[in-house]
Amino acid sequence: MKTVARILKSIETIPAFPATGSKVARLLGRVDYSVPEVANVIRLDPSITANILKMANSAYFGSAHPIGTIQDAVMYLGQKNLLLAIQTAGISKYYKKGASGYFDKATDLWEHSVAVALMSQILSKAITGEEDTTLYTAALLHDVGKIILGEFVRDELYKITLLVSRHGLSFLEAEETVLGINHAELGGKIAEHWIFPSVIGDAIAFHHRPDLLEKKDQILPWLVYLADEACLMMGMGSPVEGLAQRAVGQVLTKFNLRMKDLEKSMVLLSDDLSKARDLINII
Amino acid sequence: MSDLIVGIADLKISKNGSDFLVTYALGSCIAISVYDPVAGVGGLLHYMLPDSTLDVRKAKDNPAMFADTGIPALFKACYGLGAEKKRMIVKAAGGASILDDTNFFRIGQKNIMAMRKIFWKNNVLIAAEDTGANHNRTVRLDLKSGKTFIRTSGGEMKEL
Missing domain, CATH: 1.10.3210.10 (Hypothetical protein af1432)
Incomplete structure (x- = not known):
């Protein structure tokens, strides 16, 4: 097989992108979303959950007091930072x-x-x-x-x-x-x-x-x-x-x-x- | 033997003969290594930008970010450990640029010019220099021998 064909074939071995990010984005896009609802979607993905907690507590997102639950993280981070944190957590596993x-x-x-x-x-x-x-x-x-x-x-x-x-x-x-x-x-x-x-x-x-x-x-x-x-x-x-x-x-x-x-x-x-x-x- | 890592916009000094001062990933940034063989004192600076007038407050917080505040800070720190200017061996590496560098991304060139101007004004001779081109560099200063080594991406470690 030619090199380029082998390279392109390797794409198929990459696992699907975690749906958590797009699910949360869709929820946040609704005017009537609730924090527990968003937290429940995130909790279904244990690796993202662990990483979100780490990130919510990082100096970059500027938390003054420790954040222990996903629900707190959702409230504290707010819409935009929550999406950034979920994308970062989801993408990191490929790297x-x-x-x-x-x-x-x-x-x-x-x-x-x-x-x-x-x-x-x-x-x-x-x-x-x-x-x-x-x-x-x-x-x-x-x-x-x-x-x-x-x-x-x-x-x-x-x-x-x-x-x-x-x-x-x-x-x-x-x-x-x-x-x-x-x-x-x-x-x-x-x-x-x-x-x-x-x-x-x-x-x-x-x-x-x-x-x-x-x-x-x-x-x-x-x-x-x-x-x-x-x-x-x-x-x-x-x-x-x-x-x-x-x-x-x-x-x-x-x-x-x-x-x-x-x-x-x-x-x-x-x-x-x-x-x-x-x-x-x-x- | 221990490696003391010098980060981006950072400087470290030592007079412990078993230390190595190391800085990785010099793109357009410049590393200045200095060594006084009599006092056995060495220092390594990794500065990012040429001119502290860009952000005076930042320069006060972290002089190592700029050439014009970082280089004096490096020398002063070494004097503090007993080094003397006339004995100090000065070497420089880094200042790479991206290809067909027009007037746009000239940070590498500006960093090189800034360093030359400062040394010239202060009557300091640069003993060896590997600057410009478009590759990344790693620099190591061996406190025992006073030798400075340099490695370009993918290449071997060589003495500068």
């Missing part, structure tokens, strides 16, 4: 094994992903004035393709890095040349396998080249791109490709940002990350 080939340690990919998700919210707040839970999910999942592509990259690392160092290709382009598919496109296909909305799939698939997406009105891929590049510059997670990425210069003018604004966001991220250890430690 447990890490992505060898890209990262030295299993937890590095998760750490990088959480950093990009937090950065996406900082940028969204700076640009649109609001945080955005869909963007958060897309950012948390932007590198999900690496959980499959990692072992293929590991086997061909010599060829890939040679194309980067000798021929000036970006790591993404080199992946595609050697393996027939890159981690971003593959991530988009995993999002399809999970039946995610296409805005999330597109943001994942185009997170290194938002300029190539034909749907020009979408801003999610651009925000994920910017958050990812900022985190890579800061060395968050430190994948094997380093900074061998294409610069898509229009991104700053698109959002009317100056370099200083991006630097300020980096300072804010370093604060957020120090409070978010519990989010990172759930895997």
